[in-house]
Amino acid sequence: xxxxTEENYIKAIYHLGSNGEKTVNTNAIAEVMQTKASSVTxxxxxxxxxxxxxxxxxxxxxxxxxxxxxxxxxxxKHRLWExxxxxxxxxxxxxxxxxAEHLEHIKSEKLIxxxxxxxxxxxxxxxxxxxxxxxGNFQHIEKITLAKAEVGSVYKCVGVDDTSSSFLxxxxxxxxxxxxxxxxxxKEPYDNSIKIEIESSEIVVSxxxxxxxxxxxx
Numbered sequence: 313x314x315x316x317t318e319e320n321y322i323k324a325i326y327h328l329g330s331n332g333e334k335t336v337n338t339n340a341i342a343e344v345m346q347t348k349a350s351s352v353t354x355x356x357x358x359x360x361x362x363x364x365x366x367x368x369x370x371x372x373x374x375x376x377x378x379x380x381x382x383x384x385x386x387x388x389k390h391r392l393w394e395x396x397x398x399x400x401x402x403x404x405x406x407x408x409x410x411x412a413e414h415l416e417h418i419k420s421e422k423l424i425x426x427x428x429x430x431x432x433x434x435x436x437x438x439x440x441x442x443x444x445x446x447x448g449n450f451q452h453i454e455k456i457t458l459a460k461a462e463v464g465s466v467y468k469c470v471g472v473d474d475t476s477s478s479f480l481x482x483x484x485x486x487x488x489x490x491x492x493x494x495x496x497x498x499k500e501p502y503d504n505s506i507k508i509e510i511e512s513s514e515i516v517v518s519x520x521x522x523x524x525x526x527x528x529x530x
Contacts, residue, residue: 388446424446466529469492
């Protein structure tokens with residue numbers, strides 16, 4: 313039986329290691345988990361014993377096939393719950409992450425499969441991230457950040473990299489959401505700020521905002 317803490321470690325390794333395929337060092341995991349490197353090493357050894365991870369001393373850790381499946385299953389549950397909270401319980405997109413962090417550890421496979429069906433098998437969560445199916449397969453989307461967008465081109469907002477409440481509230485205050493049509497008007501060489509047009513109104517966003525907003529050309 314896998315524990316909640318083990319699931320959190322597996323998810324952290326998965327994200328840090330580019331979907332669980334690259335080697336991750338213990339210090340990086342310790343920073344994310346807010347614990348000591350020695351505690352990380354102890355946990356990684358436990359995960360290795362359960363065949364969820366492959367640990368090599370002084371080199372780092374990767375996830376096994378079983379570990380990657382656990383990770384994508386956690387992510388699937390998390391993102392499905394976010395969709396449910398937004399679409400059915402009227403949560404805003406800046407409120408759902410913390411609640412979903414708890415709900416993602418529910419073990420009932422039947423519940424999650426029925427939740428998926430109830431929501432009509434959504435492909436993306438409220439932040440634009442793809443939802444894996446029950447086999448762990450993702451539907452990827454071609455996207456770039458606003459920071460890399462071309463001046464004069466028109467794009468649709470398809471996701472965010474920063475899911476913090478403060479960033480999402482900032483986007484809401486500027487009428488930026490998934491599906492918003494954005495025209496790139498000007499890039500300022502001095503500070504890399506970008507002038508964009510939304511619904512006939514122009515605003516200037518910082519480079520920090522631009523690198524956290526995903527777009528798709530329309």
